[in-house]
Amino acid sequence: xxxxxxxxxxxxxxxxxxxxxxxxxxxxxxxxxxxxxxxxxxxxxxxxxxxxxxxxxxxxxxxxxxxxxxxxxxxxxxxxxxxxxxxxxxxxxxxxxxxxxxxxxxxxxxxxxxxxxxxxxxxxxxxxxxxxxxxxxxxxxxxxxxxxxxxxxxxxxxxxxxxxxxxxxxxxxxxxxxxxxxxxxxxxxxxxxxxxxxxxxxxxxxxxxxxxxxxxxxxxxxxxxxxxxxxxxxxxxxxxxxxxxxxxxx
Ligand code: HEC
Numbered sequence: 001x002x003x004x005x006x007x008x009x010x011x012x013x014x015x016x017x018x019x020x021x022x023x024x025x026x027x028x029x030x031x032x033x034x035x036x037x038x039x040x041x042x043x044x045x046x047x048x049x050x051x052x053x054x055x056x057x058x059x060x061x062x063x064x065x066x067x068x069x070x071x072x073x074x075x076x077x078x079x080x081x082x083x084x085x086x087x088x089x090x091x092x093x094x095x096x097x098x099x100x101x102x103x104x105x106x107x108x109x110x111x112x113x114x115x116x117x118x119x120x121x122x123x124x125x126x127x128x129x130x131x132x133x134x135x136x137x138x139x140x141x142x143x144x145x146x147x148x149x150x151x152x153x154x155x156x157x158x159x160x161x162x163x164x165x166x167x168x169x170x171x172x173x174x175x176x177x178x179x180x181x182x183x184x185x186x187x188x189x190x191x192x193x194x195x196x197x198x199x200x201x202x203x204x205x206x207x208x209x210x211x212x213x214x215x216x217x218x219x220x221x222x223x224x225x226x227x228x229x230x231x232x233x234x235x236x237x238x239x240x241x242x243x244x245x246x247x248x249x250x
Contacts, residue, residue, distance in 0.1 A: 005240070019173070028224060048216060055059070055146045055215070058144045063140050072085060075117075088105050118131035152206070163222065171226075177236040179236070180246065
C-alpha cells in the first residue's frame with residue numbers, strides 16, 4: 001500500500017478536499033451539539049447535568065410547575081395567595097391529573113387568572129400554549145422525561161451510519177501515514193468505540209442519569225479523534241510529521 005506522501009498531486013488533492021470538508025462538517029456537528037445542549041442547567045458549557053436533562057429529562061417537576069411563579073406574577077396574583085395556588089396545582093399533578101379535580105379546582109383558577117393570556121386567540125398572539133381545555137392544561141403538566149426513544153433511534157440511524165463511513169475513511173487515510181503502528185492501531189479503533197459508548201449512553205442515561213458520562217466521554221473520543229486522524233494525514237501528506245511519532249524503519 002502506497003503511503004500518503006508518495007501519492008500524486010491529484011490524489012493528494014482528492015484526499016485534501018475530503019479532509020477539509022469533513023473536518024468542517026464534524027466541527028459544525030460539535031458546535032450544533034454544544035448550542036443545543038449547553039445551558040439547559042443554567043450554566044454555560046456542556047455539563048453532565050445538561051446531558052441528563054436532554055436524555056433523562058427534568059423529572060422533579062413539570063413545565064407547568066416550573067413556570068408557575070412567573071405566571072402568577074404575570075397574572076398579578078398577590079404573593080399571599082401563591083402557596084395556596086401552588087398547592088392546588090401540585091395536588092392535582094400528584095393525584096394523577098384527574099378530570100374531576102381539574103373541573104373542581106384547576107379550571108376555575110385558570111379561568112380567573114390565566115385565560116386572559118392563554119385563550120385560543122391570545123395564545124396565537126403571545127406564542128404561548130392555550131390553556132382552555134382539560135387536555136391543554138394536561139399537556140403542559142407532563143413530567144419532562146427527556147428525549148423520546150423514537151428521536152434517539154432516528155438520530156442513531158443517521159449518526160451511526162454516517163459517522164461509521166467517515167470514521168472508516170479517516171482511519172483509512174490515517175493507516176497510510178508514517179505514524180508508528182501502535183498509534184495507528186489505537187487511533188483507528190477509538191472513534192468507533194467512542195461512538196458506541198456515546199450511543200449506548202443515550203439509552204442508559206434515559207434509564208439512569210448517572211450514565212451521562214458515557215455520552216460525554218464517548219462524544220469526546222469519537223469525532224475529535226477522527227478529526228485528529230485526518231489532520232495528521234493532511235500534514236503527513238504535504239509537510240511530514242515529527243520523528244517521534246513515526247514508525248521506526250526496520
Ligand atoms: C399576562 C399574560 C399571562 C398570564 C396572565 C399568564 N401567562 Fe402563562 N405565558 C404567558 C406568555 C407570554 C408565555 C410564553 C412565554 C413564556 O414562556 O414566558 C406563557 C407561557 C406559559 C406556559 C408555557 C411555558 C413554556 O416554557 O412552555 C405555561 C405552562 C403557562 N404560561 C401557564 C400559565 C398559568 C398556569 C397561568 C395562570 C396562573 C398563566 N400562565 C398566566 C403569558 C401569561
